[in-house]
Amino acid sequence: MSVTLSAAKQARLVPAVQAKGGRIIAGGTLIVADLNYGADSVALITLDRLGLDKIAVKGGKVTLGAMVTMAAVARDRRLKFLHPVADSIGGPAVRAMATIGGNLFAPSPYGDMAAAFLALDAEISFHDGKATRKLPIETFLAQRRKLQKHCVVSISFAAPSAGTFHYVKVVRRKPVSASVVTIAAVIPQKAGKIKGARIALGAMAANAIRARKAEAALEGRKLGDDIIAAAAKLIAAEASPADDAYATAWYRREIAPVHFARLLAA
Numbered sequence: 001m002s003v004t005l006s007a008a009k010q011a012r013l014v015p016a017v018q019a020k021g022g023r024i025i026a027g028g029t030l031i032v033a034d035l036n037y038g039a040d041s042v043a044l045i046t047l048d049r050l051g052l053d054k055i056a057v058k059g060g061k062v063t064l065g066a067m068v069t070m071a072a073v074a075r076d077r078r079l080k081f082l083h084p085v086a087d088s089i090g091g092p093a094v095r096a097m098a099t100i101g102g103n104l105f106a107p108s109p110y111g112d113m114a115a116a117f118l119a120l121d122a123e124i125s126f127h128d129g130k131a132t133r134k135l136p137i138e139t140f141l142a143q144r145r146k147l148q149k150h151c152v153v154s155i156s157f158a159a160p161s162a163g164t165f166h167y168v169k170v171v172r173r174k175p176v177s178a179s180v181v182t183i184a185a186v187i188p189q190k191a192g193k194i195k196g197a198r199i200a201l202g203a204m205a206a207n208a209i210r211a212r213k214a215e216a217a218l219e220g221r222k223l224g225d226d227i228i229a230a231a232a233k234l235i236a237a238e239a240s241p242a243d244d245a246y247a248t249a250w251y252r253r254e255i256a257p258v259h260f261a262r263l264l265a266a
């Protein structure tokens, strides 16, 4: 999917207005609360008419416009593997408004879809005022404060092979709540051995992060109880979780290995 010329022209306006203190509003589920709780009044720039609400699945590649909502993801049969992720975000009213673009900027413990995109090795397209640029999601998330001045246009990734994408979100209150720990993983296998595992954690740092040590423990191995246990021990090695109303950092570190091991064993 590409953004139309007129949309690109409009996207060019965004950084210009932001330089004067404006902010992008997508679904508004976070930014409206921000404004209600005392942020100075600012110009809000809506992305409603940019045509960024399209979903394209072609030749194994998925491209989602930044304004695609969680509800739209959950409705799309081609995105079945992402349904558990979309369904785990807020209640129906939130899912109807919350966009995937906005989720990239959601502060921890939010950002469940961003964790899934990180496991899927997504690429983020954004307009910087001059041109559309692309960044791997990991780089994007690391720089997201700076990049918030730009307009995210779309998110794309290769559709995972059947059965390789795994997701669990641990919450204190069912059916949905903010995350205690979110784990998203793509575990591909070749000739019975794991090749190219990507594991992402949400609510375990300021933004979604990779669990590279656990990935390395799986690489080239046959999935079995001993390998799962070895990877689980390392799952939180690179994490820096926070204490918040949902859990302490200590609790997050304690339960992450347990849920990771269950996810892989299942």
Ligand SMILES: Cc1cc2nc3c(=O)[nH]c(=O)nc-3n(C[C@H](O)[C@H](O)[C@H](O)COP(=O)(O)OP(=O)(O)OC[C@H]3O[C@@H](n4cnc5c(N)ncnc54)[C@H](O)[C@@H]3O)c2cc1C
Pocket: 023, 024, 025, 026, 027, 028, 029, 030, 031, 032, 047, 066, 067, 088, 089, 090, 091, 094, 097, 098, 099, 100, 101, 102, 103, 104, 105, 106, 109, 110, 111, 112, 113, 148, 150, 151, 152, 153, 176, 177, 178, 179
């Ligand atoms: C009751 C409630 C429950 C929630 N539960 C969850 C949950 O379980 N999991 C979860 O992950 N989140 C949750 N959230 C947080 C939020 O709803 C989601 O993270 C959502 O995806 C944010 O998207 P939005 O479109 O509403 O963002 P907005 O509020 O419109 O924007 C959020 C930020 O992102 C920026 N932004 C938005 N779109 C773009 C873009 N295209 N380009 C550049 N900047 C952009 C805005 O300027 C703003 O700074 C919840 C929120 C509420 C109110």
